[in-house]
Amino acid sequence: MSYVKGLKCRECGKAYPKEAIYVCEQCFGSLEADYDYEKIRKDFTREKIQKRPPNLWRYRELLPLDGEPTVGLSSGFTPFFRSKNLAKRLGLSELYIKDDSSSHPTWSFKDRVVSVALSKAKELKFDTVSCASTGNLANAVAAHAAQAGLKCFIFIPDDLEAAKIIATLIYKPAVVAVRGNYDDVNRLCAEIAARYPWAFVNVNIRPYYAEGSKTFGFEIAEQLGWRTPDHVVVPAASGSLLTKIWKAFKEFEKLGFLAGPLKSRLHCAQPEGCSPIVTAILNQSDAIRPVKPKTIAKSLAIGNPADGYYAKDAVFESGGFAAIVTDEEIREGIKLLAETEGIFTETAGGVTVAAAQKLIKQGKIKAGESVVLSITGNGLKTQEAIQKSVGEAVSIEPNVASFEEKVAGRYNVTQRVIARSPERATKQSGSQA
Numbered sequence: 001m002s003y004v005k006g007l008k009c010r011e012c013g014k015a016y017p018k019e020a021i022y023v024c025e026q027c028f029g030s031l032e033a034d035y036d037y038e039k040i041r042k043d044f045t046r047e048k049i050q051k052r053p054p055n056l057w058r059y060r061e062l063l064p065l066d067g068e069p070t071v072g073l074s075s076g077f078t079p080f081f082r083s084k085n086l087a088k089r090l091g092l093s094e095l096y097i098k099d100d101s102s103s104h105p106t107w108s109f110k111d112r113v114v115s116v117a118l119s120k121a122k123e124l125k126f127d128t129v130s131c132a133s134t135g136n137l138a139n140a141v142a143a144h145a146a147q148a149g150l151k152c153f154i155f156i157p158d159d160l161e162a163a164k165i166i167a168t169l170i171y172k173p174a175v176v177a178v179r180g181n182y183d184d185v186n187r188l189c190a191e192i193a194a195r196y197p198w199a200f201v202n203v204n205i206r207p208y209y210a211e212g213s214k215t216f217g218f219e220i221a222e223q224l225g226w227r228t229p230d231h232v233v234v235p236a237a238s239g240s241l242l243t244k245i246w247k248a249f250k251e252f253e254k255l256g257f258l259a260g261p262l263k264s265r266l267h268c269a270q271p272e273g274c275s276p277i278v279t280a281i282l283n284q285s286d287a288i289r290p291v292k293p294k295t296i297a298k299s300l301a302i303g304n305p306a307d308g309y310y311a312k313d314a315v316f317e318s319g320g321f322a323a324i325v326t327d328e329e330i331r332e333g334i335k336l337l338a339e340t341e342g343i344f345t346e347t348a349g350g351v352t353v354a355a356a357q358k359l360i361k362q363g364k365i366k367a368g369e370s371v372v373l374s375i376t377g378n379g380l381k382t383q384e385a386i387q388k389s390v391g392e393a394v395s396i397e398p399n400v401a402s403f404e405e406k407v408a409g410r411y412n413v414t415q416r417v418i419a420r421s422p423e424r425a426t427k428q429s430g431s432q433a
């Protein structure tokens with residue numbers, strides 16, 4: 001049973017059928033899934049959600065499929081937990097981490113959007129999928145396409161991190177490295193999408209793809225006990241995730257799923273070398289001025305963000321704010337999260353942590369308020385960014401003397417004082433796994 005009436009122009013409201021289209025022919029606005037909320041209200045309850053398996057399809061009534069999902073059946077419902085150590089370091093009393101660095105199967109929140117996009121592509125009978133990507137989307141589209149048996153073409157800027165390229169190639173798609181930045185890649189893909197009968201997840205089926213990001217917001221609300229926090233800090237590239245977290249909260253409010261009123265402020269986080277959305281917010285400007293990206297946060301390096309306006313509007317509507325962080329602050333943010341919570345996030349997560357620190361310092365986030373940090377990707381993919389700032393392993397010879405010379409002194413450790421017979425020590429000295 002479907003709860004989607006069709007697509008609808010976000011600007012003029014013109015209705016369209018559920019096809020692989022994304023622009024309004026009347027006003028060039030972007031199209032969005034249009035749900036029958038009356039019908040959803042009758043059938044969909046919190047109890048129903050809670051009885052379902054822990055994946056993003058537990059919210060299927062609010063996702064744009066007509067039939068059963070077929071791709072990404074194990075994605076979503078990532079860890080959400082209360083932070084003690086980082087909270088203390090940031091001077092907050094109620095801090096939570098939504099952790100998509102452990103997303104199944106490709107370690108970023110892009111598994112959510114791709115699960116929805118490829119399920120829809122199959123419904124629409126496409127046999128080939130494609131995308132323009134800053135890295136994580138490439139990983140997710142290639143992995144899910146392999147599992148779904150779809151042909152796959154991936155377009156990336158040619159300066160991506162090694163791990164993001166390898167973790168795409170492994171699934172055997174055609175990987176096309178374009179000599180240009182993401183905005184060049186995206187422009188090229190819009191032209192290719194007009195010529196080839198492919199489902200481009202973030203071009204012609206973007207209206208379906210984008211809805212997948214709502215599940216990040218649904219999960220925050222459900223995992224927080226059907227509440228929304230005072231603040232959510234969200235990293236932005238195209239601005240879609242931020243826009244859709246806000247939409248998710250409003251849908252839960254509309255359906256009566258929230259225990260209290262919706263009072264969350266959404267804060268937009270971007271790196272200094274690519275901050276078109278945050279700059280517009282800080283200038284109280286309506287125009288998003290495109291930039292040429294130059295940042296270590298490559299997953300956020302979109303200079304001309306497709307959903308910039310909507311992200312900015314969501315920030316204003318929610319009463320949130322925004323912060324720009326430097327490359328050095330991103331590195332410090334990555335390290336701080338690792339050292340306090342044991343989570344190794346990618347550069348985008350570093351942007352979130354560093355932006356939160358700024359917002360706290362500026363008094364936009366106050367000590368007693370509840371805060372959720374959006375950790376959207378995994379640090380093993382962006383090792384280049386912090387390689388030079390994590391120190392080095394101490395290299396020693398395989399004997400105790402070398403250990404004591406190089407390690408024990410340096411880390412100021414004291415030896416145990418238990419006396420042991422020499423024979424027993426020898427007997428037990430076989431290698432242990």
Ligand SMILES: *Cc1c(COP(=O)(O)O)cnc(C)c1O
Nearest residue numbers: 136237238239240241348376377
């Ligand atoms: C793509 C991406 C984002 C930003 O997503 P948008 O919806 O384009 O704003 C944030 N974090 C990570 C790790 C990403 O890969």
Ligand SMILES: [Zn+2]
Nearest residue numbers: 009012024027
């Ligand atoms: Zn329109």
